[in-house]
Amino acid sequence: MTTPTGPTCPPPRPGPRRRSSSRREPGAARSTPTSSHRRARSSWPEHWSSSGFANTDLDLLLSQHRISRIVLIGMRANTCIDTTARFGQELGYHVTFVRDTIAAFSPEEMQATFELNAPTYAHAILTTDEFVKALPPNAS
Template sequence: MRFDEEQLNPAKAAVVVVDVQNDYCHPDGACARRGEDVNAAKEMVPRLQALLAGARAHDVPVVFVQTAHEKATDSAALTVRSGGRSGVVCRAGTWGAEPFEVAPLPGETVVLKHRYSGFVNTRLDSVLRTLRAETLVMAGVSTNVCVESTARHGYMLDYHIAFMGDCCAAFTQAEHDAALVNIDKYFGAVMDADQLLGAWDSIAPRG
């Protein structure tokens, strides 16, 4: 899928950073401890940092969506997922739930979620509508789980989805690649950070 200049207008965009947290990305986090390969998450962080710097330079809002599991939201379906291993990830108030190498600046919004999609039972849609965002620039981990789930949900709420393939990571390359194919075919436009920042610079040069 391709977007035109209006759909990429930075004045109508918001960056949504999903689940870049210690338990998903850090080599001492819960996912690494259970055997998942988190190297791709570590490797993509510099590209994500460049994307966030560019977004902030263009006054594009950045919204951080973070997982926060707690007893009040631990349904039976959630608890048995992955043989119960998911129940220990990103527990509210723990080190594992803290941001990994990227963090919100003062004034940037954090939305806590309890399911794969950042829109389920959260204030994310209200935040984005208040910002008058029409295009969501999606980044984070895991590509094929929470980032894809949030992007697909956003598309079905009538947002344009600009999916940053080089600013997302999954636990395997195959999972990452399959998610990008699916998003680009049905739910949005897959691009890399340099492409998007170049488009923003051509539409609204930085001061």
């Protein structure tokens, strides 16, 4: 079986990996906790493929902190963001995209994500302003 590699897919790495942010390899993406959770854990899982859940303990960490909603921002709309969102939805998380905080390498990639894919599984697709207005008053 061959695993695709290239500019959008880093080479596959065996098994789950966790590295502290101070030892992060150049170009490696990582899942970032909220500031309140940073105090509880000094090392968060990096993801080595398109999903932030695959081969990481992200689901376990979110479950331990009783987190049931994930908000996705970052790079690359049609790979990492899309795959993490799908995986999260399949695990039972409420998935929110903040559209103007997500990027891709082309308008077509953004269109594929936000007009074709995300509406089939995301619970909400919001702008930053809409997201901030939807936060409870004590969230800041």
